[in-house]
Amino acid sequence: MNVKLDQLKQSHVIVKDRLTNLLRYVILSVWAAATIGPLIWLLLSSVKTNKDLFSNPWGFPKSFTLENYVRAWEEAKLGQYFFNSVIVALAATFGTLAISAMAAYAFSRPRFRIPGKRVLFYAFIFGMMIPAFLILVPLFFLLEDLGLLDSRLGLILVYIAWNTPWTVFVLTGFFASLPSELADAALIDGCSEFGVFWRVMLPLAQPGLLTMGILAFLSSWKEYLFALVLIVKEPLRTLPVAISVLSDVAQYGADWVVLYAGLVIIMIPSLLAYLLFQGRIISGLTVGALKG
């Protein structure tokens, strides 16, 4: 009698589970469609002509043209802004990694006895909580006084300064986990302290550096507020600002398809980076958020 009841209960659970599973797939698929749908629409629209777009906003393109992409790159000068973004992001990334690795190394090894090192570290970390909108105006005037306003160099330095606390925090943990026996062995072999850093520790830290480098690059590539405020001259604009200006212009004019093509262009580097470095990006973001 009990066995029969149990069997009944079990089959009841199995049916319920099958339904739940089906529901699960439906919901996940709906969400996936909602996520990819707009992107497909964007792609389809970017190869239409303006007339086609106007008469048929969300159907398949009646004709196929890549002219929009050419125009976005040249007429809308996205090629130039792309170049600006590349320079700024690359320089900011290298700068961030360089000074953060050095600082993280100094923070992480107890052999570097510097008075107030601990306080300095905590002040650094505490500084991560400073909101951008607090320093926005004073920073603007500071850069103006330093002659760095409206220049790519100024923006690069700001990005480095802004990315550093976070990068130092993660890299310090990384360096701290490296064994000091290797350093001692190298020192006995006549290596200088700098040599230990350059030849032993830094190569060992490569995975961490790569991950932080990718994150720093992506964050500089897509940054909007400082790029908007600190650069005024049109030729020096970075992509995020340029695309928002293009969007404003399209609203007054009628050339929409160029905007669609422009969007696709600007999306490509981010998508590529994601496809290539998916694992590192995800682990970098998760570790950061959950630890910090």
Place this chain on the structure above:
Amino acid sequence: MRNTLRRQRLVLGVTFLLPAVLLYGILVAFPAIKAFYVAFTSWSGVTPKMTFVGLANFRQLLQDEVFWQALSHNVFFLIVLPLLILPMAVALAAMLRGNIKGGNIFRMAFFLPNVMSVVIVSVLWLLIYSSRRGLLNGLLRAVGLGVLAKPWLGSGSTALPALVLTYAWHNVGYYVLLLRAGIEGIPEMLYDAAKIDGAGLWEQFRYITLPLLWQVVRICVVDLVISVMGTSLFGLVNVMTKGGPMHDTEIMTTYIYRLAFRYSMWGYAVSAGLLLTIIIFVISLASFRLMAREVVEF
């Protein structure tokens, strides 16, 4: 030998720390301290003259109609966004548990919107919400619901929800990511034991996944709350509506931006920035405390 090594270490240590400390000190810490000071002066920005006026700037802010409008919109986002995003993210993360066919495709699809920058997403949805050429109205018309088609970003009552939807689309993937990491930390053994006791998928979620995930949910809420007051939402609103129409979607960050860089009210903008900073600290602490639960040990 010992002394030279010690000196070498001191020199190296200081030299290694110097660039980061200097750059950060000059470009971030210094402006922050300056902001604290300027907020209590009457600074026009044109002249370096600053006279101490105490709380006068803040009094002016509190009497500013637009300030209160902006703050109310921030509150709207603070309440609606977590209520919308987090249950969805928890549900999606839980649904991705275990081996499901196409799991990798789903996972990649979910994070895709977050990979794109705020500006890209904002312009994309600007196009989607467009009244004549947009995807949304196009879809509505195609299924015969054309009567529901509206100029979504053109009026305050529809613009705010529209912005909420866009922000959710952009960011759910990120929280799904964090929650998935949390779920991976739950031992499979617990689920196995529950299955033996006859627990189905729903019971497993309710009695195992949810309680053990709570600390991560808490982190997500605080993260979301802080980002509502930060650059991400600023980018979204500034690109999509610029705070309009007529301040209907104005939030504190767009208002500060406009005060400084459109109306040139520099000192006033700094005071607003300081007030914003204080608000951020207060609400992130409050939301963290409010969500405290007993930590479940397993």
